[in-house]
Structure formats: C-alpha cells, structure tokens
Amino acid sequence: MAELEKIIWISIILIIIISVKDKIKLALPILLVIAGLVFSITGLIPSIDMSPEMVFYVVLPPILFDAAWNTSIPDFKKEFFKISVLAIGLVFLTTTIIAIIVHAVIPGFSWPVAFVLGAIISPPEAVAATSITKTLPLPQKLITILEGESLLNDASALIAYKCAVIALSSGFFSFWDAGLQFISISLGGIVIGILIGLLFLKLYPYFNGNSSTETFAVVLLPFAAYSLAEHLGYSGVLAVVLLGMFLSWNSISLFTTESRMQMGHFWEVIIFILNGWVFLMLGMQLPYIISNISQKEIPVLILYGLLIFFVLVIIRLMVLLIFPVFTDKTLGKEGEFLTSSKKEYIILSWSGMRGVVSLAAALALPLTNNQQNIIEQRSTILFLSFIVIIFTLLIQGLTLPRLINMIKPSVPDKQKEKELNQTLLKRSIVFLKDRQPENIKIKSELKKMIEKLEKEDLLIIQNNNDSEWSPCTDWKKDYFKLELQLAEYQRKVLIEIYHKGQFTLEIIRKKESELDFWTTTIRHEIETIDHYSE
Numbered sequence: 001m002a003e004l005e006k007i008i009w010i011s012i013i014l015i016i017i018i019s020v021k022d023k024i025k026l027a028l029p030i031l032l033v034i035a036g037l038v039f040s041i042t043g044l045i046p047s048i049d050m051s052p053e054m055v056f057y058v059v060l061p062p063i064l065f066d067a068a069w070n071t072s073i074p075d076f077k078k079e080f081f082k083i084s085v086l087a088i089g090l091v092f093l094t095t096t097i098i099a100i101i102v103h104a105v106i107p108g109f110s111w112p113v114a115f116v117l118g119a120i121i122s123p124p125e126a127v128a129a130t131s132i133t134k135t136l137p138l139p140q141k142l143i144t145i146l147e148g149e150s151l152l153n154d155a156s157a158l159i160a161y162k163c164a165v166i167a168l169s170s171g172f173f174s175f176w177d178a179g180l181q182f183i184s185i186s187l188g189g190i191v192i193g194i195l196i197g198l199l200f201l202k203l204y205p206y207f208n209g210n211s212s213t214e215t216f217a218v219v220l221l222p223f224a225a226y227s228l229a230e231h232l233g234y235s236g237v238l239a240v241v242l243l244g245m246f247l248s249w250n251s252i253s254l255f256t257t258e259s260r261m262q263m264g265h266f267w268e269v270i271i272f273i274l275n276g277w278v279f280l281m282l283g284m285q286l287p288y289i290i291s292n293i294s295q296k297e298i299p300v301l302i303l304y305g306l307l308i309f310f311v312l313v314i315i316r317l318m319v320l321l322i323f324p325v326f327t328d329k330t331l332g333k334e335g336e337f338l339t340s341s342k343k344e345y346i347i348l349s350w351s352g353m354r355g356v357v358s359l360a361a362a363l364a365l366p367l368t369n370n371q372q373n374i375i376e377q378r379s380t381i382l383f384l385s386f387i388v389i390i391f392t393l394l395i396q397g398l399t400l401p402r403l404i405n406m407i408k409p410s411v412p413d414k415q416k417e418k419e420l421n422q423t424l425l426k427r428s429i430v431f432l433k434d435r436q437p438e439n440i441k442i443k444s445e446l447k448k449m450i451e452k453l454e455k456e457d458l459l460i461i462q463n464n465n466d467s468e469w470s471p472c473t474d475w476k477k478d479y480f481k482l483e484l485q486l487a488e489y490q491r492k493v494l495i496e497i498y499h500k501g502q503f504t505l506e507i508i509r510k511k512e513s514e515l516d517f518w519t520t521t522i523r524h525e526i527e528t529i530d531h532y533s534e
Helices: 002-024 028-042 052-069 073-078 080-105 111-121 126-133 140-170 175-207 211-231 236-254 257-283 286-290 297-322 340-349 356-363 378-407 415-433 440-462 474-500 505-533
Strands: none
Touching (some): 002 257, 028 257, 028 286, 052 236, 052 356, 111 378, 175 211, 257 356, 340 378, 356 378, 474 505
C-alpha cells in the first residue's frame, strides 16, 4: 500500500509539473528529470525504486509498440541502411571503444566489467530526443532515422549487454559465440513478433467488431510478445517492434473506425503517462545510486562520467562523418555554408541522449558472479551510468532545441499533402459519377457533391505552384468558428436541462456524445485550415 501511495503522489506531482511546463519553457523530459533530481536531493518526496523488471516488462513494451505502430514502413525500408549503421554498427562500436577507454582509465575495471558499462550506455534513447524535438520543425527523413534508430538500438545494446554479463559472471568470453548468439537472439525475436501478429489476424474475426475487446487485445499484445520472447531467450525488443510494425501495416484495412479512434486516444494517454513517470522517477533514483558510493569517490567518478560523455559525442560525430547518412543532392543556395545535409547531420549528431533503458540495464546487473563472488564494481557502474545519462539529458537535451532553431533545417513544403488531396478528390469524383441512384433527391444531392469536389480540385490545380496555397478561405474558418460557438451553446443548454432533471441520464449522455463528436470534427477542420496557412 505504501508503494501505491507513492505512485499516487508522484502522479499528482507529474500533473502539476506538466501544467506549468509552458511557463518554464523547458522540454518536458528535461523538466521532469530536473524535478526528480531536486526531489531526491531535498527528500521532499519519497522516491520509488526503479526496478529493472518494471522498466523492461511494464514500461518498455508499450513505448516500443507505440513507436513501431507510428513508424512509416515505406520510409523505414528506404532508410534501413542508415538506420542499421546507427542502431547496430554504432552501438557495437560505441560499446567496444568505451570498454577500451574505461579499461585503460578506471582502476579495477576488467575487460568484462568494461564491456558491461559500454553496452549499458551505448544506445541513445530517441524517446527523449523525439519528446524534445516533436514541437520543432524537422525533416521527415530525419524523424524516420531517429525513430528507426530507437526501435533497433535497444535490441542490439541489450544483446551486447547480455553477452557481457555472461562473460562477467562466468569469466569466459568468445567473440564467435557472442556473434552467433546475437544472430539467434535477433532472429528469434523477429519470428516471435511476426507469429504473434499472424495469430492475432486469425483471431480477430472472433472479436465481432467490438472496439473495446479489440483495444484491450492490442494493449496486451506487446506485453505478451516481450514476455514470451524473453522467456524463450530471444529479443523481446525486436518481438515488440516487429509486432507493432506488422499490425500497423494491416491496421487501416483491419480495424474498424471506432477501434482505431479508441486505440488512438487510449495509447496517447498511456504513452504520455509512462514517459512522464519514467523521466521523473529517473531523476529520483539518485539516493539509491549513491548509497554504496564513498563520498570521496564521487568527484572522481563524476569526472570519469564527463569523460565518457565526451567520448560518446565524439564517436557519434565520427561515425556519421565516415558513413554519411545524408547526401547533398541539392546544395541549396549558392555560397550557403550550411546545406540541408549538413544541418541534418549536426542535429542527428547531437541527438544522442541516453535514458531509462540504460539505467534499467545497470540496475539489472547481478550482485554476484557464478562463483558467488560479489561484483565489486557494480555500484560504480550504476553511478557512472546515471551520471552519463544526466549529462546527455541536461547538456544535449537543453541545447538541442536551440540548435535546431539556430540552424533552421529545411522542412519540405506541403506539396506531397496537396498531391494526396488531389488524388483522393479525383478518385472520389470518378466513384460518385459511377453511382446511378434511382431516387431523384439522391441524384440531385449527388450532383451537388460532385460539383463541390470538382471546384476543390480546380482550386488545387490553380494554386498548385503557390507556396501559400490554402484549401480553405478565411470565410470558411469564420464559419467553423461560428459552428463551434453553436455547439458550445447547445452544450450549455444541455447542462441546464440535465440539472433540471427533465430527461434521463441515458438520453443526455447520448446527446452529449453527439456534441463531442461534432465539436471534435469542427476543431479538426479549424486545425487543418491553420496547418495549411502556416
């Protein structure tokens, strides 16, 4: 019960912090980490221990599934080589270089211990990067690479971590065995994710279109996939990622409109809460992490952590320089020093924040090896991992938004969106013209509908080369605002009638749902107009 009370209070604090974040003007992950650090240092709020099981089996699966669900499969395939360089090549290179430096610099760090630390801090966490940059203008290609890297780098880092822990516990390590293990663990996770997706497709017809049942089933899937894969000794991360991509690819034709809307709202709330908890609780782990560290060692370990941070930044910069992720097909304006490729390179190079997966891996490190001897460096590894995470979040996280605003990366115009709208309009006109209703009134309405679509299509053609093109005129926006006022007026009348008790609650709730849907539609129309007029 004590832990439940802590969770309730931390949730209340989370809501308060989120409410004031716009006034403080800090990215939410950074603000939450700083708040967690302040609470842990002052002791104002009792912290909750962040157990590895909670992170790996409760927090990680839904976050990975949501990211995979919202990943464009065509874009992912197009950028797969670049993503692989970052998510696999960079992770293993970072693990090795950090291990070499740590083994040479820090006294008492054997090769297995050094490789464990390297594997722990090697994967950047794009949850932090995308949370910080989601309100900033970024090219779609850059977003795809960042999110794609986050989907795969956790898997490669955790597999490297497992191999390093085995070497640390047994005292034996073989690169050949580690390579074979990486392949088998990866393939096993991929197969399990796809098999669970196929099984869901077979069972889906038995849900009978019940949106609540479908939503509940989809929520359980990432937990089931991760747990099953890990239980069988395979990659739970890859199982969840492949499952999310597989279902996302089939979602448009598979799920009903009601199910997609319900799932969308549900996942939005769940991911929002989990991300908030994670970053707040990450900052609150400080008391536990320093509990087994001598006060005299802390300044030296902080310097080691700063050194490791600089090495991580340099490795990422050099890898992206040697294996160029971006190419200059268009050099931009004549004499322009920062071309679009260079801008994207700078942003991607600086988007290397570490996060909760690294801390959970450090917390999961066993206390003893196979000979039941205490792993003396465990506390040091945990502290160094925490320090590196904090440095990346505070130094890179605080400066990344300013960097993006300063160099202003080129964001493609909305031409593709215009092309999609035009395609849908043309196909819709053909579809309607093929209809031959017998009812005269329906024929009349059908003719009006076709004329309306043809006018919209003509408007797009006339303004096709106009960067300031807008599908809606100002009067339409004013009209929708008036319609929104009408909906809000009806809501006030409905409340008044409800309080008088003139109608049953069931009838009131039904009308309330209709007004909610109407209001949502109107606001969406207004947002669309604002989007095009930006």
